[in-house]
Amino acid sequence: MPRAGLSPAAVVDVALGVVDEQGPDSLTLSAVAARTGVAAPSLYKHVRNIGELRSLVARRVLEEMTDALGEAIMGRSGDEAVAALMQAWRRYAVNHPHRYAAMPPAPLSDPALAEAGGKLMTAALAVLRGCGLEGEAAVHAARCLRAAMHGFVVLEVAGGFGLPEDLDTTYRLLQKTMIDGLRQGA
Amino acid sequence: MPRAGLSPAAVVDVALGVVDEQGPDSLTLSAVAARTGVAAPSLYKHVRNIGELRSLVARRVLEEMTDALGEAIMGRSGDEAVAALMQAWRRYAVNHPHRYAAMPPAPLSDPALAEAGGKLMTAALAVLRGCGLEGEAAVHAARCLRAAMHGFVVLEVAGGFGLPEDLDTTYRLLQKTMIDGLRQGA
DNA sequence: CCAAAAAGCTATTCACATTAGCTTTCTGTG
DNA sequence: CACAGAAAGCTAATGTGAATAGCTTTTTGG
Structure with a gap:
């Protein structure tokens, strides 16, 4: 055979x-x-083992998502870039819910995953620089943005929002809130 | 024996x-x-089985956390109550990281869990009413708040924030951003 | 053409969930 | 108080999945 x-x-x-x-x-x-x-x-x-396979899967997913986000913010800047980033983040998660869930929230001692995450962070910081945020302020802003996006899509994908109100509306509010918050910080 | x-x-x-x-x-x-x-x-x-045990654990944790949040917001209102809620949410997660992680983001067809979650939602909506938010607007605001809090602490507890910048500072920024956002929505 | 690396396979072990069926301990009622 | 039945426990066994060992087959490079 x-x-x-x-x-x-x-x-x-x-x-x-x-x-x-x-x-x-x-x-x-x-x-x-x-x-x-x-x-x-x-x-x-x-x-090597099932853990390595999970890591490799996570890495592929993270890279794929980073590419999608990179495309989304390409050619945009300022608030528009932030909005596009948030939109693309959610779209990826909704279109690939299981893949999104396959990414651990932290690299957990996997250097390759850490590097892939670093690229995403770099892209995010670039977007924030276009909003007048740099250095430490940009790090805090990026964390807030990530927390908001990740928290929202984790809950959405898991079905954690029980009530019938429209989720697009909620996300628009979150986008506005975060963008206003970034403006404050700048 | x-x-x-x-x-x-x-x-x-x-x-x-x-x-x-x-x-x-x-x-x-x-x-x-x-x-x-x-x-x-x-x-x-x-x-009945390991799944039920996990559900029972999740329910206990959710109730415990709801109590802690209820205490934190008791006697406060408006922005102050929102700040206290966010503070208490993070404190619970940091003090009991594994318990926090033991809660599924959605009730997943467990009515008892759904009920426990409903109580938390009720408390949150009460806080938001004190900010001038009611009805549908309050639901959207509550979701944003939950997304931000949950996203932040999930990442913090998992070690998802790699950089050395102070996390308390980041969370203060997130609190301010969310509170400003709520004020806008009201 | 052939030696050795690479890629498979079967057999086995271990951990965990779960079921079946038996035994022991309580408990409440006559 | 005795004892019947329910409740709570146990051992044995099955099934699934991870992982390792050691053997066989396929490739491939010289």
């Missing part, structure tokens, strides 16, 4: 499929193995 | 100990059984 032709990247591809369809908690080596037509232990030839 | 004298509540007590010391992911029936001096399967006499 011919080989499956796997590689770490291919395993991550399949893992992303599992995550998309069944959520991050269902990402198991058996599930990935079943989709690749390979026995579960064979996957250890490509990833 | 005498009985262990367990009960659903006692099992939850022990489970909270496990959560506090080893985090929500380490909450297993074996861990709880070991602490109670009982064999793991015996726990099924008190809880």
Whole structure:
């Protein structure tokens, strides 16, 4: 019988499929193995363990999201860039809810994840510089922005907002609030 | 040999100990059984399954946190109450990081959890009424507030804020931003 | 063409959740 | 007080998933 032709990247591809369809908690080596037509232990030839696979998935997702955000803010500046950033953040999470949930909120001792996160931070700080925020003030502003965006989409994706009121309206209010807040800080 | 004298509540007590010391992911029936001096399967006499145990734990934590927030806002109103609410929210999470992480962001089909969450929502809406917000506007404001608080403490507790800048300062900025935002909406 | 690396596989171990079925301890009622 | 039945516990067993060991097959480079 011919080989499956796997590689770490291919395993991550399949893992992303599992995550998309069944959520991050269902990402198991058996599930990935079943989709690749390979026995579960064979996957250890490509990833060290399930933790590494999760890390690799998280990294891919973070990079993908960073790209999407980068595109969204490209060519914009000031409040408009902040609004675009917030919009793109939420759109990514809503379009890929399981992928978003597959990203840990912190790099947890994974240098590659930390680096990917650093790129996102750099992009955010660039946007804030366009709002007149630099140095320490920009760091505090970026944290607030991230907290607001992350908090909102985590709750939205998990179904944490029970009431029927329109979520787009809520998010618009959050955008306005944050943008006004940034203006204050500048 | 005498009985262990367990009960659903006692099992939850022990489970909270496990959560506090080893985090929500380490909450297993074996861990709880070991602490109670009982064999793991015996726990099924008190809880239906591990999922129910997690729900019961989450409910206890949510109620405990709701109490803490209720105390914090008691006797205050307006911006001061909002500031106290935000302060107490963060304090609870920082003092009990694993318990905070043990709460799912949504009731996920658990009516008891939903009810506990409803009480918290009621308290929040009461605070906002004191800021001149009612009806739909209050719902949108409450969501924004929750998103900001939850997002911040999730990231703080997980170690998601890498840089060395002072987190108290960041949170003060977030408080100010949200309070200004609420004033706008009113 | 062949040696060795790479990629698979089967068998096995361990942890945890869960079920089944048996035994022991309480408890309340005659 | 006795004892029947409920409640609470136990052991044994199953299923799933992670992980390791050691063997076999496929590639590939010289």
